Amino acid sequence: MRRAKTSTFISISTMIFLLLIIGLFGIISLNIDHLVDVLNAKVxxxxxxxxxxxxxxxxxxxxxxxxxxxxxxxxxxxxxxxxxxxxxxxxxxxxxxxxxxxxxxxxxxxxxxxxxxxxxxxxxxxxxxxxxxxxxxxxHGEALNLLNKFSNIASNINILLLSFVILGSLFIVSNTIRLIILARKNIIETMKLVGATRGFIRSPFLLEGIFQGTTGGVVAFLFIVISSKLVMSHWPGILYVPDYYYFLIIGAGFVLGLTGSMIAIKRYL
Amino acid sequence: MVELQNVRVKYPTGDGVEKISFTIASGDFLFLVGPSGAGKSTVLKTIYMDVLPDEGHVQVEEYNSLFIRKKDVPFMRRKLGVVFQDFKLFNDRDVFRNVAFALEVIGRKNKEIKRRVLRALADVGLSHKARKLPRELSGGEQQRIAIARAIVNEPYILLADEPTGNLDPLTSAGIMAVLERINARGTSVLMATHNYDLVKKYHGRVIRIENGKLL
Missing domain, CATH: 3.30.70.3040 (Alpha-Beta Plaits)
Structure with missing residues (x-):
């Protein structure tokens, strides 16, 4: 159980880190797209x-x-x-x-x-x-061409990186849930024997995954909101971040946590 | 009623059971006797449908192993109680909570849980140990708590897999007395054991199993 607790802590910290990466690259990608839009509009x-x-x-x-x-x-x-x-x-x-x-x-x-x-x-x-x-x-065709090319490369890198980060976070959450499932093996077995339904047995693990993902999401959200607001107050207009974007980070945490725990439940429960 | 009809289970290792047929009627006390590895646990597993037969079928009340849906298995299990040689109690909670667990996970109300747990503890003669942790009890007492947990939901049948396997003869006799008392109140009991001497001392139908087949 202690191993599971340590693992939960590591899992949440890693989720924060990975969601920060997702968030920051998202902002970079948003800003490149936005810049391309703005410049295109000026042609x-x-x-x-x-x-x-x-x-x-x-x-x-x-x-x-x-x-x-x-x-x-x-x-x-x-x-x-x-x-x-x-x-x-x-x-x-x-x-x-x-x-x-x-x-x-x-x-x-x-x-x-x-x-x-x-x-x-x-x-x-x-x-x-x-x-x-x-x-x-x-x-200004050449400049536009260059900018569009750059924006395409940047979004390809983003997609690649995002896939790695998503796979990484799914692996980490599902592994943590696996450890928790192993630590509670006796209780789970007894639950099954006395007639607990599958939903009843599974729900705590789903909640655990959602908790890890959402906690990671909220912390990453706070970090990104504070740092981007700071940047924008020092250099107004340098960053373009729509408000809905911040909440996407929490949403991403929730979805990754839920999916990670579902993977572990399917395989180990 | 519990009925096994020509049940065959083959594990990938080659072990298993075959041609297992018997019936347990309401109020029966049945011993399933055989050496270790004879297939006693497998037979019990087919009854609580942890293992489904490769051939034949098992009927537990209205549930049949051929037709049961996965999501109905928990409801079938509420009709039976299971105890094992190693008790499977939780040391992070006291005796009361251990027994209450069986009712909590099927969503019973607190008031009902309290009433039923106290009743089950009285049935196994351990009402006075309700606040003890399992590890503070003797082996025999722990097995009686496991029995209390198995009968707290008033099952149709109690399946006991080597319930006295870890206990000395005197303590085993205490467990047998508890099982007989439960049986006398109408609950069927199926007890798997390798201890033929123990079986001889008690009334009850005896089925012998060896190498996966009934003798």
Missing amino acids: DIQAFISGTLNDSEIANLGARLVNIDGVANVQFISKEAAAKEFQKEFGQDVFDVLEENPLPSSFLVTLNKEDQTIADVKKIASKIGQEPGIDEVNY
């Missing part, structure tokens, strides 16, 4: 207009761009506005260097939010590029 397409177009042709072109699927808004940026933007960005007036304004006028195309996966952005950009009168199309 605009800049379409440069050929210098040969007159005002009414430009207006027609703008109207055609608005009709492309997935386009939310088209804003015309005149040569003059582009020159002002240039000056803001580089601190130098183009007219100081050159006698005429070399900057082309352009359309700044913003997209519907739901269309903004990288593939959709590419598709829309190429449609815009095919419009007669558009010289060139610009968007």
